[in-house]
Amino acid sequence: xxxxxxxxxxxxxxxxxxxxxxxxxxxxxxxxxxxxxxxxxxxxxxxxxxxxxxxxxxxxxxxxxxxxxxxxxxxxxxxxxxxxxxxxxxxxxxxxxxxxxxxxxxxxxxxxxxxxxxxxxxxxxxxxxxxxxxxxxxxxxxxxxxxxxxxxxxxxxxxxxxxxxxxxxxxxxxxxxxxxxxxxxxxx
Amino acid sequence: xxxxxxxxxxxxxxxxxxxxxxxxxxxxxxxxxxxxxxxxxxxxxxxxxxxxxxxxxxxxxxxxxxxxxxxxxxxxxxxxxxxxxxxxxxxxxxxxxxxxxxxxxxxxxxxxxxxxxxxxxxxxxxxxxxxxxxxxxxxxxxxxxxxxxxxxxxxxxxxxxxxxxxxxxxxxxxxxxxxxxxxxxxxxxxxxxxxxxxxxxxxxxxxxxxxxxxxxxxxxxxxxxxxxxxxxxxxxxxxxxxxxxxxxxxxxxxxxxxxxxxxxxxxxxxxxxxxxxxxxxxxxxxxxxxxxxxxxx
Numbered sequence: 235x236x237x238x239x240x241x242x243x244x245x246x247x248x249x250x251x252x253x254x255x256x257x258x259x260x261x262x263x264x265x266x267x268x269x270x271x272x273x274x275x276x277x278x279x280x281x282x283x284x285x286x287x288x289x290x291x292x293x294x295x296x297x298x299x300x301x302x303x304x305x306x307x308x309x310x311x312x313x314x315x316x317x318x319x320x321x322x323x324x325x326x327x328x329x330x331x332x333x334x335x336x337x338x339x340x341x342x343x344x345x346x347x348x349x350x351x352x353x354x355x356x357x358x359x360x361x362x363x364x365x366x367x368x369x370x371x372x373x374x375x376x377x378x379x380x381x382x383x384x385x386x387x388x389x390x391x392x393x394x395x396x397x398x399x400x401x402x403x404x405x406x407x408x409x410x411x412x413x414x415x416x417x418x419x420x421x422x
Numbered sequence: 423x424x425x426x427x428x429x430x431x432x433x434x435x436x437x438x439x440x441x442x443x444x445x446x447x448x449x450x451x452x453x454x455x456x457x458x459x460x461x462x463x464x465x466x467x468x469x470x471x472x473x474x475x476x477x478x479x480x481x482x483x484x485x486x487x488x489x490x491x492x493x494x495x496x497x498x499x500x501x502x503x504x505x506x507x508x509x510x511x512x513x514x515x516x517x518x519x520x521x522x523x524x525x526x527x528x529x530x531x532x533x534x535x536x537x538x539x540x541x542x543x544x545x546x547x548x549x550x551x552x553x554x555x556x557x558x559x560x561x562x563x564x565x566x567x568x569x570x571x572x573x574x575x576x577x578x579x580x581x582x583x584x585x586x587x588x589x590x591x592x593x594x595x596x597x598x599x600x601x602x603x604x605x606x607x608x609x610x611x612x613x614x615x616x617x618x619x620x621x622x623x624x625x626x627x628x629x630x631x632x633x634x635x636x637x638x639x640x641x642x643x644x645x646x647x648x649x650x651x652x653x654x655x656x657x658x659x660x661x662x663x664x665x666x667x668x669x670x671x672x673x674x675x676x677x678x679x680x681x682x683x684x685x686x687x688x689x690x691x692x693x694x695x696x697x698x699x700x701x702x703x704x705x706x707x708x709x710x711x712x713x714x715x716x717x718x719x
Contacts, residue, residue, distance in 0.1 A: 241430070258430030258473070261460075281461050282529055283615065294502070294531040300460040301532070302453075304430055305475070351527065369614040370526020 245306045247272070248316025256303045263287045263298035266313060274314035274343045278372070285371030288344035289313050295351035314343035317350065325391035326350055326384075335384030337375035345371045349385050358389060425463050429472040436589070439479060440564040443587055446472050452589070453477075454498055454537035457529050482536070482591060485509060493517075493595040497536025501548075502527070504535060514595060516710075520551045520606040520623075526615045536590045539572070542580045542647065549576065549648035550623035550640030551606040552595065560592040567591070576647035602627040602636070603710025607703050609695055612686065618643050619686040620695040624703035626663070628711050634663050639703070643686070644679040644696050651675045651700060663708055672700040 240255040247270060256265055266272045266289065275298060278286035282297040289298045290312040317324035326349050329335065336342040345368065352359060352367035359367060364385045365378075373381060431450070433439035443450065451470040453459060454477070462468040476482065477498060484496040485507045493514055495504060504510055505521035524530055524547050538548050539559065552572045559570050564587060572593075575582050584590060598604065604625040608618045621642030629635045637658050639651040657671035681692035 257427065259425040259427045261425065264424070280464060282457055282525075285526065285528065288528055295528045296532050297457070297528050300457050302430075302456065302460075302473075305456070305477070348528070366522075366614070367527060370528050 241304055243303060243307055245308065246310040248312060249310075254303075258302065258304050260303045261299060262289070262291075262296075262301040262303045262306055262311070265303040266298060266311070272313050272315050276340055276343060278340070278344075283370070283372070284341070285344040285348060285368075286341055288347040288371065290347060290351060293351070293354065295348055312347070312350075314346060317346070324350075325395060326353070326388040329388035329391055330381075330384040333380050333384040333387055335376065335381045336373075341371060341373045341375075345373065345381060349388065352385070353388065353392060357392065359385075361386070425460075426469055428470055430475065431472055432475045432478050434478045434480075436479060436562065437564075439474065439476070439589065440587060442472075442474050443589070444564070446474070447586065450474050452540070454540075455500060455533040456537075457525075457533040458537065458541045458543065476589075484592075487513075488594065491597040493597075495535050495593040495595070497590050497592060498534050499536075501530035501533050501535065501538070505530065514555075514598070516551065516604045516606060517555075517595065520547055520608075523547055523606070523608045523610075523614075529615075535593055539575060539593065540582060540584065540590050542576055542578075542582045544576075544579070544645060544647050544649075545617035545621075545643050546648070547606065547608055547618065547621055547642060550621050550642045551604070552593070553640030553648060553650055554604055554606075554623035554625040554638045555595050555598075556625070556638060557593055557595045559590050560594065561588045562591045563588045569594075573650060579646040581647075599627055599636075601629075601711055603707040603712070605703055605706040605710060607699050607706070609699055610686075617686065620644060620681075620692055620699050622696065622699035622703040624700070624707040626704065626707045626711050626713075628708075628713055632662055632713055634658055634661055634708075637704075639700060641675070641679065641696060641700070644681040644692055646680070649678065651678055651696075653678055654700060658704070663704065663713070665705075668701050668704050672697045672704070675700055 240257055243254045243256045245252055263277055266275050275289055276286035278284035280299050282300045287297055287299040288295050292309050326346050348368050348371045364382050431442050433442055450472040453473045453475045482496045482498040485499050486494050488494045501521045501524050505518045511518045538546055557572045561568050561570055577583050606623040608621045610616045610618045623640040625638045626634050627636035637655050639655055641649050653674040654671045657674055675696050679696055681689045683689040
């Protein structure tokens, strides 16, 4: 069998442009982990059921274990590594920490990327909508209660962040900490 | 879980696509959303020499109403885009409801309606409702095109009536007539993202006197293909649909299905659930059609 030709893959990952050479049968998750060393994205079931490999492609959550890397040509991929801004964790990440929304942590990157898409589509989901939105992300540790709480707290953090941006300039640091504190209180 | 190597072909016009399909024949598989095909590749159930990616073909992703009033879904429209489309939510709400029951948001972001039908999986949610709604598909090839009812599309376990060289281009769903109602009920007790143990869809249209003048029933998970429950339909056609009559008719489904026992339930259990969910689907479709209808079953 003749060696198959590698193909040029141009894509953006977490805001950075990349030019890669990939084989057509390489999966997006493998390119992210093995070529770009973005190992936050996990491989669980490998068949699109568990959600551990969830990344955003042009803003939409997808199973990167079922996506060919070549199919991401010209697209913008966001992984868990791309959520923090200037060294500060994303409000969803902060909420998961504040609420104890993970134990072993293996599902967490996928869970947070799933939550990111959910909150981008619906900034104020009901508990039922959160459960439906994360229905394809499996966690074997937490029993989901703390994960649902984390997303609810993230909703409040994001709302406070938006209110802060819209209103008079506020110091984001203390406001954020205060919000996380109140989130913890609410969760208990 | 790495894949076996394959050539990757990306036609940008239907003509180029048909030429590649002719050149590679059964050695090639068509790639749309890929959620089903990638699983087949990973499990070694298919080992194509080439994949023909359809996503660069123009004009296959539309969601619009045709001149005849039917909803036209381009084969590459994803489940998510269809369920989100205001047009679908307003005029074919049962379709949006059904799509929200398919797998997980992630899979719905990737999987296409055309890919879903071509996969020919008897467990999928869209086929029963499309059967009940009397949908059809537009199939294109080098030599022209043809319209095929979804009712004739599924021929056997993962087999469809598409011929070599044919491409499913569009799904057409007729408009809902006055005094009609339709619903898809998914019974998936294990997990929200699982396939249904049984899925049941019903469409009913009532005459002025409240008689049922048009009725179609579709089922998932109970036979090698998605199926219509024709004996049940025949027993209800033209009747005033009372609860005892629907109960009696639903029992006739027994002879029309051939469920296989698996992790989602034994064959016997699926038979019973097929009857139960047909009854519930008819009752809900009747309610939506504006009938007093049979009470809860």
